[in-house]
Amino acid sequence: AQKVTQAQTEISVVEKEDVTLDCVYETRDTTYYLFWYKQPPSGELVFLIRRNSFDEQNEISGRYSWNFQKSTSSFNFTITASQVVDSAVYFCALTEFRDDKIIFGKGTRLHILP
Amino acid sequence: DAGVIQSPRHEVTEMGQEVTLRCKPISGHDYLFWYRQTMMRGLELLIYFNNNVPIDDSGMPEDRFSAKMPNASFSTLKIQPSEPRDSAVYFCASHLDPAAGELFFGEGSRLTVL
Numbered sequence: 001a002q003k004v005t006q007a008q009t010e011i012s013v014v015e016k017e018d019v020t021l022d023c024v025y026e027t028r029d030t031t032y033y034l035f036w037y038k039q040p041p042s043g044e045l046v047f048l049i050r051r052n053s054f055d056e057q058n059e060i061s062g063r064y065s066w067n068f069q070k071s072t073s074s075f076n077f078t079i080t081a082s083q084v085v086d087s088a089v090y091f092c093a094l095t096e097f098r099d100d101k102i103i104f105g106k107g108t109r110l111h112i113l114p
Numbered sequence: 115d116a117g118v119i120q121s122p123r124h125e126v127t128e129m130g131q132e133v134t135l136r137c138k139p140i141s142g143h144d145y146l147f148w149y150r151q152t153m154m155r156g157l158e159l160l161i162y163f164n165n166n167v168p169i170d171d172s173g174m175p176e177d178r179f180s181a182k183m184p185n186a187s188f189s190t191l192k193i194q195p196s197e198p199r200d201s202a203v204y205f206c207a208s209h210l211d212p213a214a215g216e217l218f219f220g221e222g223s224r225l226t227v228l
Binding site: 035043044045047050091093099100101102103104105106107 | 147156159164
């Protein structure tokens, strides 16, 4: 069965530091999709990125970057030069091609300290 | 489009009472998901529908929980009788195709059972 593990429950860093959020997944399918969502203190869930299993290129979007490594079943998320507004809970998620359900990890609560 | 609409936004009830949470998905979206968020368990998938048909309800915690989707524009999640451990934020989400991109979430219904 598919599974997503976010081992870091809570992380605190000082503003402007870089921080990496880990995501490890398990799947028996060869075709699958990975996601990251952000949940700011206001509570809504904000989509950040989707990646399919055939595309292992790293992605960069401004201060955000994602490192997808099939060899280690990981899809890590890095925030460069963190800002207080990055404080949120971040969720990693997985869906398999043959199964439409989307499974989330337990989330990592990120505190950016001024 | 108005997005996924959930009601009520907040519900406070006493143990033993029936609770009904409502969701209107985005028009045209064939998939509807119900999730529950707690500090301990993170974001758990309870049930999801495809074209109004329940596909996987393995995440429904027990018989006290039931969900219906009588038509493409409306779904309910019912808890009867409610218990304090049901206190959580319940999210509804919809999608045209889970693998294609973003899962659109409602703002959530915060349930408190006293």
